[in-house]
């Protein structure tokens with residue numbers, strides 16, 4: 685029987701190459717050179733050994749609209765997502781970006797041919813990982829009422845958001861900062877690229 689699948693897709697470092705931009709920002713702003721391959725922690729403050737002030741400055745710079753719009757697509761992401769939507773699947777982009785970044789994030793999606801995906805800002809990472817005083821448009825309780833069959837996520841910090849979905853299959857987008865992390869269950873699998881994700885969802 686035909687069943688419409690519902691798919692959760694994270695934005696940064698799943699749909700687009702965010703960490704590479706932050707790596708070059710750290711170099712430009714502070715002369716701190718940590719290439720993408722050497723980013724060991726999802727927490728960039730820790731990965732780049734930044735002070736609180738430097739971290740805040742880098743996050744604000746990285747969330748300016750012009751900078752958000754400049755992020756490169758992760759190869760294969762757009763085609764795969766559009767193929768799913770053509771098939772009738774529901775695709776929701778659930779980002780940990782603050783709501784102040786919503787408009788530019790929406791524009792990035794539209795510009796890259798992803799007008800049909802829904803976009804939600806969910807406070808996934810707590811107050812440590814984002815600009816202080818941020819707002820989000822998806823409440824945790826409302827998020828927990830949503831159902832997903834598949835999730836594509838790069839951040840181990842977001843794994844607790846999958847605990848209530850027992851049938852969910854989580855595809856962890858392989859990144860330098862999640863390689864040492866033990867995957868929490870047999871429903872998790874590491875994916876090296878969007879081709880692999882596309883094959884697994886089919």
Ligand SMILES: [Mg+2]
Nearest residue numbers: 694696697838
């Ligand atoms: Mg991410």
